[in-house]
Amino acid sequence: MRIHNVVKFLTLTSAIAVFAAATTSAVSAEFPTKPIRIINAFKPGGATDTAIRGLTQSSDSFIDQPIIIEAVTGGGGVTGILKAAKSKPDGYTLLVADTVMTTLPLFQKNLPVSAEDFKPVGVFNLRGAWLLTRPSKGWNSLDEFVKAAQAAPGELTVGVPALSSPQHMTVIALEDHYEIDVNIVPYGGGAPTMAALLGDQIDAAMPGAPAGLDSINAGDAVFLVASTNIELKKFEGEIISLKDEGVNHDLGIWTAVWAPKDTPNEVMARLVEIFGAMATSLEWTDFARGYGVTPIWKPGAEAATYIEESGKSMADLAGLIK
Amino acid sequence: MEHLFTAFASVLFPVNLALLFTGSALGLLVGVLPGLSSPMALAILVPVAFGMEPVSAFMVLIGTYVGTKTGGAFSAILMRTPGTPAAAATAMEGHPMALRGEAGRALGLAISASFVGGTLSWLLAVPLVGVIGTYAVRISSADLAMIGILALTAVASLSGQDVLKGLMAALLGLVISTIGLDELSGTPRLTMGIYQLYGGVPFLAAIIGLFAIATVLVDISEVSVRKQPTAQKNSFSLLGTLREMWIMRKILLVGTAIGSALGIVPGVGSDTAGWLSYAYVKRLAVRGLLKTDRKIGEGVPEGLAAPEAANNAVTGGATIPMLTLGIPGDGSTAIMLGALMLFGLQPGPMFFRESPDLAYSILVALGLANLTTLVAALVFIRPFVAILKIDRAMLLGSVLVLALVGSYASSNASYEMLIALLFGFLGYFMHRFGYSIPALALGLILGPVIESNFRRALLITRGDYLVFLTSPVSLVCFLLILSLAAKFCFDIIQSRRRQSAGEGPTITTSNH
Numbered sequence: 115m116r117i118h119n120v121v122k123f124l125t126l127t128s129a130i131a132v133f134a135a136a137t138t139s140a141v142s143a144e145f146p147t148k149p150i151r152i153i154n155a156f157k158p159g160g161a162t163d164t165a166i167r168g169l170t171q172s173s174d175s176f177i178d179q180p181i182i183i184e185a186v187t188g189g190g191g192v193t194g195i196l197k198a199a200k201s202k203p204d205g206y207t208l209l210v211a212d213t214v215m216t217t218l219p220l221f222q223k224n225l226p227v228s229a230e231d232f233k234p235v236g237v238f239n240l241r242g243a244w245l246l247t248r249p250s251k252g253w254n255s256l257d258e259f260v261k262a263a264q265a266a267p268g269e270l271t272v273g274v275p276a277l278s279s280p281q282h283m284t285v286i287a288l289e290d291h292y293e294i295d296v297n298i299v300p301y302g303g304g305a306p307t308m309a310a311l312l313g314d315q316i317d318a319a320m321p322g323a324p325a326g327l328d329s330i331n332a333g334d335a336v337f338l339v340a341s342t343n344i345e346l347k348k349f350e351g352e353i354i355s356l357k358d359e360g361v362n363h364d365l366g367i368w369t370a371v372w373a374p375k376d377t378p379n380e381v382m383a384r385l386v387e388i389f390g391a392m393a394t395s396l397e398w399t400d401f402a403r404g405y406g407v408t409p410i411w412k413p414g415a416e417a418a419t420y421i422e423e424s425g426k427s428m429a430d431l432a433g434l435i436k
Numbered sequence: 437m438e439h440l441f442t443a444f445a446s447v448l449f450p451v452n453l454a455l456l457f458t459g460s461a462l463g464l465l466v467g468v469l470p471g472l473s474s475p476m477a478l479a480i481l482v483p484v485a486f487g488m489e490p491v492s493a494f495m496v497l498i499g500t501y502v503g504t505k506t507g508g509a510f511s512a513i514l515m516r517t518p519g520t521p522a523a524a525a526t527a528m529e530g531h532p533m534a535l536r537g538e539a540g541r542a543l544g545l546a547i548s549a550s551f552v553g554g555t556l557s558w559l560l561a562v563p564l565v566g567v568i569g570t571y572a573v574r575i576s577s578a579d580l581a582m583i584g585i586l587a588l589t590a591v592a593s594l595s596g597q598d599v600l601k602g603l604m605a606a607l608l609g610l611v612i613s614t615i616g617l618d619e620l621s622g623t624p625r626l627t628m629g630i631y632q633l634y635g636g637v638p639f640l641a642a643i644i645g646l647f648a649i650a651t652v653l654v655d656i657s658e659v660s661v662r663k664q665p666t667a668q669k670n671s672f673s674l675l676g677t678l679r680e681m682w683i684m685r686k687i688l689l690v691g692t693a694i695g696s697a698l699g700i701v702p703g704v705g706s707d708t709a710g711w712l713s714y715a716y717v718k719r720l721a722v723r724g725l726l727k728t729d730r731k732i733g734e735g736v737p738e739g740l741a742a743p744e745a746a747n748n749a750v751t752g753g754a755t756i757p758m759l760t761l762g763i764p765g766d767g768s769t770a771i772m773l774g775a776l777m778l779f780g781l782q783p784g785p786m787f788f789r790e791s792p793d794l795a796y797s798i799l800v801a802l803g804l805a806n807l808t809t810l811v812a813a814l815v816f817i818r819p820f821v822a823i824l825k826i827d828r829a830m831l832l833g834s835v836l837v838l839a840l841v842g843s844y845a846s847s848n849a850s851y852e853m854l855i856a857l858l859f860g861f862l863g864y865f866m867h868r869f870g871y872s873i874p875a876l877a878l879g880l881i882l883g884p885v886i887e888s889n890f891r892r893a894l895l896i897t898r899g900d901y902l903v904f905l906t907s908p909v910s911l912v913c914f915l916l917i918l919s920l921a922a923k924f925c926f927d928i929i930q931s932r933r934r935q936s937a938g939e940g941p942t943i944t945t946s947n948h
Contacts, residue, residue, distance in 0.1 A: 157475070158475060158476050158479035158480070158771075163479060164482070164774050164778070167482070168778075171486070184848055185476075185479075185847070185848060186847065186848045186849055187635070187846075187847040187848075187849070188632060188635050188638055188847045188849050188851075188852065189631050189632045189633070189634045189635050189849075190616070190617055190631075190634035190635040191635070192631045192632075192634060192635075193631075193632060193635075193847070193849045193851075194849075196631075197849070221622050222617075222622075222624070222634070224629070225631065226631055271896050276619075277619070277620070277621070277622045278622055297895070297896070297898070299892060299895050299896055300619060300620055300892075301892070302619055302888060305770065305773075309573045310573075310576075310577075312573045313573030313574050313575070313576070314574070315576050315577065315896065316896070324777065328787070401486075401778065404777070404778055404779070405774075405777050405778055406777060
């Protein structure tokens with residue numbers, strides 16, 4: 115009886131082992147065969163984290179493996195980016211990062227990692243920075259703001275979420291184009307910047323959309339100009355971009371998925387296919403518009419060109435900072 | 437008013453109530469484990485909640501948010517390892533209570549004080565929904581800097597046994613807080629070329645080191661003298677707790693007031709509220725105004741109840757600016773704001789007008805979450821107190837492991853464990869030589885608040901220092917700071933005089 119049981123057990127285990135081996139070899143042709151990990155180098159719950167979680171929520175319609183978002187924070191984002199760069203280039207460890215990939219090296223010298231260590235899988239969303247003011251200021255267009263700034267050089271205060279951010283660069287672009295000089299005040303985040311504007315502590319603010327959207331719709335803030343052409347589901351007015359005003363810079367805040375630079379081409383192609391499917395899915399586009407960002411999809415090489423151009427604009431403007 | 441009643445009806449719907457309770461229990465668990473924070477738990481929950489009805493989703497989120505505020509007290513009291521930075525002040529009196537065999541009493545008090553603080557601040561906040569929101573944005577950078585300096589002065593003066601040592605510890609905290617990229621110029625400071633320090637000293641790892649690891653080191657060095665905590669008196673009695681709460685009602689009210697006020701002030705939050713109310717109790721004790729024969733630091737129940745009331749009272753103050761202005765008061769409310777946007781809702785001035793059902797439901801849930809958290813926490817007391825029955829030598833090892841895992845989990849980066857260990861040794865030596873660890877921790881917390889707001893205020897006014905005196909808030913803070921400073925000088929002169937009179941130094945040796 116006992117021997118019989120042992121035999122039964124052995125047969126069963128070997129059967130399972132053989133089956134497992136057979137299925138693994140059959141599937142290994144098809145990437146992915148294990149969970150994909152995406153490192154987010156910035157704080158959980160932030161704009162980048164929300165975006166990637168929104169994008170990957172439809173992943174089970176396209177692949178059988180889960181996608182895990184791992185927050186590796188610290189070192190101003192360098193820790194997570196470095197960890198992703200050093201991971202095995204097999205497509206199972208990716209990075210999600212935004213415009214910071216091009217602005218970080220402009221201000222921090224001797225960083226152990228840069229955008230050169232990665233290839234973009236694709237750019238999947240775009241946000242704009244926008245210049246807002248209070249109704250009590252009496253400026254209803256960018257023109258009127260510029261005139262006020264010309265009349266009082268260095269006097270007007272403009273809040274930005276952080277130094278060296280695309281929002282900061284957008285203010286620099288305005289200063290350069292209209293030959294004005296404003297007092298730029300960094301506030302450490304989009305929310306405090308909006309609070310300072312609504313609380314009458316600064317003359318204008320340049321947060322990233324959608325921060326401030328409701329204040330505009332409620333009439334507590336006045337929209338002047340946006341850094342790029344964006345669409346917003348709930349915004350009732352007309353979005354005027356810097357390009358419309360004749361400024362030759364496109365300063366959108368994009369978010370991209372990246373893979374370490376030695377990732378094999380066939381894996382890259384498969385990744386582009388998977389993320390492209392998610393980025394064009396209804397789940398993501400609905401989610402993005404609801405959140406207030408513009409869903410886009412620029413795969414592989416197209417993304418690389420786009421990122422390079424955006425980086426050039428940022429570098430040009432960074433050179434203008436006094 | 438009508439909306440408020442409809443909201444009550446929808447929140448009291450059994451499914452929603454169950455979700456609120458689940459959220460509270462989950463929040464408690466997250467709070468108990470060091471390294472897992474409330475923003476982290478919420479970030480993970482948001483995609484899950486996205487699949488639910490908006491009201492139901494917010495039941496889970498609000499429950500978790502309130503639950504974590506209470507959960508931190510468990511590990512603070514039982515292991516002197518604050519589960520959340522906000523609970524660090526709770527450990528000061530709570531852990532000594534547990535050591536002398538009153539863990540059940542301490543937990544009961546902490547939980548009920550949390551409930552009282554949270555509920556009172558909510559009752560205070562609801563009628564003032566409109567007013568608080570508009571007032572919160574009026575607080576300028578100059579005001580914030582002065583509030584920060586006042587909080588630091590108040591705590592530094594009261595937390596050490598020696599005023600000068602307290603101030604030195606606070607200053608060391610301030611210096612450490614300057615490490616990293618300067619927010620206003622982007623220049624790296626004191627980073628020694630180590631890129632891991634660009635984002636500053638990781639705060640949670642530092643706190644875990646200062647409180648948990650330092651305690652383990654102190655305990656190891658004294659293991660032969662210290663007794664195993666007695667477990668038999670660990671039982672918890674609801675009636676006893678209620679009686680105690682009534683006796684210390686005044687202290688609970690002060691804690692609640694401090695918490696509610698700091699909740700509204702953006703960026704200061706619950707960590708500071710806990711310490712500030714602890715400092716208040718300490719001051720009462722120094723003056724001999726407490727009805728206890730124990731010395732502060734030896735497990736004074738009041739010193740545990742006040743910070744717990746205060747850190748839960750923050751929830752009321754912090755949530756209202758989020759709902760009425762779309763401006764979050766802390767990291768957790770920032771994530772809930774993101775969640776609202778996901779549902780296609782835009783919190784802010786229009787929110788209460790456009791979607792009153794959800795807006796008021798969130799408000800009601802915030803109040804009721806205090807109750808569900810209370811119930812969940814009371815259930816947790818008994819199983820958790822069993823931790824103290826574990827042999828001390830085994831427990832110390834587990835605390836060390838938990839502390840290191842916690843510091844890793846906060847960022848998934850291994851260098852944070854090293855930081856926790858370094859701060860552990862720093863905390864050990866500070867303890868040995870009688871320097872106040874809380875004063876250092878508060879320097880770390882408030883350093884960035886004070887510095888960036890101070891410089892921002894000067895940037896806006898182009899270097900006009902009068903900005904720190906012109907607004908009412910700043911002026912009041914300035915006068916209070918002056919009077920505290922005058923008191924230090926007086927104390928120092930007096931102790932010098934006593935010393936020269938031959939009475940010996942007033943610096944008492946450490947209190948263990």
